[in-house]
Amino acid sequence: MFEKSTWIRLPRNVVVGHGVRSSVVEVVDELHLQGRPLLVTSPTPRAVAAEPVAADFEAAGIDPAIVTIESATFESVETVIEAAEAEAASYLIGVGGGKAIDIAKMASHHLDMGFLSVPTAASHDGIVSNRGSVPDGDTRHSVAAEPPLAVVADTEVLAEAPWELTTAGCADIISNYTAVMDWRLAKRLKNVEFSEYGAALSEMTAEILVDNADHVRPGLEESAWVVTKALMSSGVAMSIAGSSRPASGAEHLFSHQLDRLAPEAALHGHQVGVGSIMTAYLHGGEHGIWRDIRDALDSIDAPTTAAELGLDDETVLEALTTCHEIRDRYTILGNGMDERAAREVATKTGVID
Ligand SMILES: NC(=O)C1=CN([C@@H]2O[C@H](COP(=O)(O)OP(=O)(O)OC[C@H]3O[C@@H](n4cnc5c(N)ncnc54)[C@H](OP(=O)(O)O)[C@@H]3O)[C@@H](O)[C@H]2O)C=CC1
Ligand SMILES: O=C(CO)COP(=O)(O)O
Ligand SMILES: [Zn+2]
Known part of the structure; x- marks a missing residue:
């Protein structure tokens, strides 16, 4: 008897190109996401992209929250989970390099919430994947995590990164x-x-x-x-x-x-x-x-x-x-x-x- 099965989870929308950072609000709308976004970012990407994206949400009458993490650790995942609960967020947006995107991905998995991936660096292949990778004591496993509902990759932002x-x-x-x-x-x-x-x-x-x-x-x-x-x-x-x-x-x-x-x-x-x-x-x-x-x-x-x-x-x-x-x-x-x-x-x- 044939008993194999597989479940491949992929983003619904992938938006790549010049200036698409300003499309994040439209992408959220297209996904029918309601409520308050929590932007998960790290120090440099915060200024480069998270704050401009937050300003776009405000202009659209949506009040976003932002949390900044410093490292790719389980403590950072905890910080984001607590921030999402405290800020009554409905979905997460990871804005940054591999660190911010992995942490947003893992927190959204725990919270059972959707998440969007907004890379600010073309530095790693976790932008789309449904794996999260952080050290765990002396070991490291990539763990199953939420794949992004959508990816918004602005080549202008990525090209300006070091x-x-x-x-x-x-x-x-x-x-x-x-x-x-x-x-x-x-x-x-x-x-x-x-x-x-x-x-x-x-x-x-x-x-x-x-x-x-x-x-x-x-x-x-x-x-x-x-x-x-x-x-x-x-x-x-x-x-x-x-x-x-x-x-x-x-x-x-x-x-x-x-x-x-x-x-x-x-x-x-x-x-x-x-x-x-x-x-x-x-x-x-x-x-x-x-x-x-x-x-x-x-x-x-x-x-x-x-x-x-x-x-x-x-x-x-x-x-x-x-x-x-x-x-x-x-x-x-x-x-x-x-x-x-x-x-x-x-x-x-x-x-x-
Ligand atoms: N889940 C997966 O499938 C995968 C996960 N990974 C994970 O991703 C991480 C590696 O990704 P990487 O992006 O190298 O790591 P980081 O997210 O730490 O980014 C590297 C550096 O780039 C900075 N940075 C990011 N965007 C910009 C920008 N636009 N301008 C200037 N500086 C910028 C960051 O600043 P700041 O310090 O302020 O954040 C940081 O100092 C690892 O933790 C790795 O395990 C990698 C591949 C696959
Ligand atoms: O970096 C990765 C793929 O490029 C993720 O792999 P790991 O499972 O080793 O964390
Ligand atoms: Zn890698």
Whole structure:
């Protein structure tokens, strides 16, 4: 008897383009959302986009509330839940980078409320996904969360953000190559659930971005357009898979461990990009695709070495040898890397000297 079932949750409206920030109120209206919005933001995005969006709501006769969070933690999720209750909010709007959007997504899941995603940086592929990712003690799991009802991605805002945020988004997409390699390996060795559609979409997204790398240049609004479309596509791959597997393998374990060992040293996307160079080497050896990944990162100005991440060699090696413990996700790292093997892969790929 056939007993499979799946439930793919995706946004109803995705609005991308020049100046669309001013469409947030219209998008809310189109979704028939009633009552008071709570804008969930972080310090810089508050000034860049949350306050202008709040002003648009006021002009439309709607009184919005705003809460600012500083970090991607469960305490921040709690802060937002309390603010939503205290302010009698009816729905949430995450305005910011990955931190603000993840926290809004997770709080709205807990509150059983709708949420909109308004990215201010093309820096991560959680813009559309129904996963939230925050550290939990010594571990980190991406948890099921509310997918956005709608996404409003203003390329003018995204293009004005610091360039390294956009290159971080590119690197988060380029890392899909190794994430899918790890996923296939885990399917073969551990029989983990695998989605051909999720994997194919994730790989195709990385392919299209790399093919369009010439259009990803500082000062070009078109860069924000190209990268944001890729970030959305990667998020849809995660929603199809019902897991972050299409976009998160050992290179993400490496980055999550760096977040613990050297908090705020580098952006999420940049860390996973460097991780991806090394895990591609572990998958394919000298003649694998690690050089293609390094060159693709280099071509869009993303870091390819520990020094460019602002990290010392020992921190990179510690992360490589311990990151398999951070979550129960089988990858090319297996039960962990030997220290000399870690030094060899990091040296051969030029990540450390
Ligand atoms: N759920 C998912 O599927 C995914 C989740 N993630 C998560 O997303 C996070 C990484 O996202 P990322 O965006 O790099 O992290 P942040 O949200 O921390 O943003 C990075 C930096 O950019 C700043 N910033 C954001 N927008 C602008 C702007 N327009 N102008 C100037 N500065 C700006 C932020 O300012 P400020 O400090 O003031 O906030 C912050 O300093 C991680 O927590 C990661 O785990 C990543 C991928 C997928
Ligand atoms: O960053 C992500 C995908 O790019 C989310 O993955 P995690 O499940 O590792 O948090
Ligand atoms: Zn990521």
